[in-house]
Amino acid sequence: MRNAWISAISLILLLTSLNFTGSSAAQNVDLSWDASTSQNVAGYNVYRGTNPDGPYTKLNSSLDPDTQYADSTAQPGHTYYYVTTAVNSQGEESADSNQTEAMVPESGSGAENILTDFVGSGGPVLPYAGLIFDKAGNLYGTTVLGGINNQGTVFELTPNENGVWTQTVLYNFTGNSDGGQPHSSLLLDPGGNLYGTTNFGGSTNCTQGCGTIFELSPGSGGWTETVLYSFTGGSDGREPSARLLFDSSNNLYGTTLLGGNIGSICSAGCGTVFKMKPTSSGWAESVLYAFQAGTDGASPYAGLTFDTAGNLYGTASAGGRAASGIVFELTPGASGWSESAIHAFSGGSDGKYPYGDLIFDSSGNLYGTAYQGGAPGYGVVFQLQPNSKGGWSEKVLHSFANTPAGNPVAGLVMDSSDNLYGTTILGETEASCGGGCGALFKLLPSAGAWSYKVVHVFGQGTDGYHPSGDLILDASGNVYGTTQAGGSSGLGTVFEIMH
DSSP: OOOOOOOOEEEEEEEEEEOOOSSTTOEEEEEEOOOOOSEEEEEEEEEEETTTOOOOOEEOOBBBBBSSEEEEEEOTTOOEEEEEEETTTTBBBBOOOOOOEEEOOOOOOOOEEEEEEOTTSSSEEEEOOOOEEEETOEEEEEEEEEETTOOOOEEEEETTTTEEEEEEEEEEEOSSOBBBBOOSSEEEOOTSSSSESOOOOOOSSTTTTTOOOEEEEEETEEEEEEEEEOOEEESSOOOOOSOOOHHHHHHHHEESSSSSOSSOOTTTOEEEEEEEEEETEEEEEEEEEOOOTTTTTTTOOOOOEEEETTTTTESSSSTTTTTSEEEEEEEETTTTTEEEEEEOOOTTTOOOOOOOOOOEEEOOOOEEEEBSSSSSBBBHHHHHHHHSSEEEEEEEEOOSSSSSSSSOOOEEETTTTTTTEEEESSSSSGGGSSBOOOEEEEEEEETTTHHHEEEOOSSSSEEOOOOSSOEEEEETTEEEESSEESSSBBOOOOEEOOO
């Protein structure tokens, strides 16, 4: 019989072991708890349930004299809930400890580990962008909301020897002159400084602020934020939403969604490509190109990439001949940078509304995604190849069909075998999210064709859903990313998908 006479026990989940031997093999969940402070404790019982708050089944056949237990019967793909009790020498049992949860990943390739689960309460919320690694294997990212001011954060995840990742908030934005609500991923320089953009905050010319470019520098007392530039919302741009890019001279490049060419076509501006140059007195911003919403495109949402000749490439989510977006090239010259649309989406089978970043392969081909279009209309993965006429030819590698995946927002990442990985933010396999929860997919090249595979479907249990940031790979080929929502509190996750 369980009583309340023994002091409460604090149960701590240390880790979920990933030493599995096959897709159906059981996995260990290693549990540890604080010892009871009551006298005459003979041992402990461990209970497990499959639903929050029970009912629970006792796992140990005899009293556990220690304050740890390895559940070796946990099955891949299940979520379990654990409590412990203390038992005295008369056989009287205490009330339950606090409950802890373990989501055991599917085993083998495609298995998912949740590295951190955003829970709010003044912490990070809504990770929209992707992640970056440093040389030590730590992960860095941003959240649009959360933090002590609910204006977003920069966070770090540090791996521990026991497989658990520790989350640390490096900076809480205020939404004032320091910026607010960062939508972009971060950039790391060789000195360990982080660079990024915020959509809002900074100059008060715009209702919520016009956005900033910031630097975070590590020091003995923590991280210090410096605003490198505050956009004014005029010809210099407004609301930067994408990651930044360094050149070999340490200049920074990026895009703004609005600002630049302000007029009747784009009342708040059609967006810009900008450059930030370090000077002896700070950083100087210059606009390399201001979009006009004609055949040149408008509203660049994604970041930029260089080719080997120093030309810049990116996507504009609107404008073009069919107002469905373009892929553009910016070429430097003696009188400035000239822009050309190397592909204008028709809004049909070739795609519509490109929001993600572009990547190059070793042969100089470009790869990207479009949110809509394709044969069923749920977006495409495309390739642009340089042709003999000096232009570019588009090839659709895959058209999404909504089930199980649809509507990619993020760009792609390529592994050492030229396989492509990406995510869709929707997809109707898991209907609990409304419009679908999203999926992680893989495209494999084979004899001039590409085979498509869904690696993971989001929105299962306390899994995350709605991934929108770019993916990254580690040296072993494991995939890392974020989800805007889902997890135990519905506020987003950081995940790893096993190679």
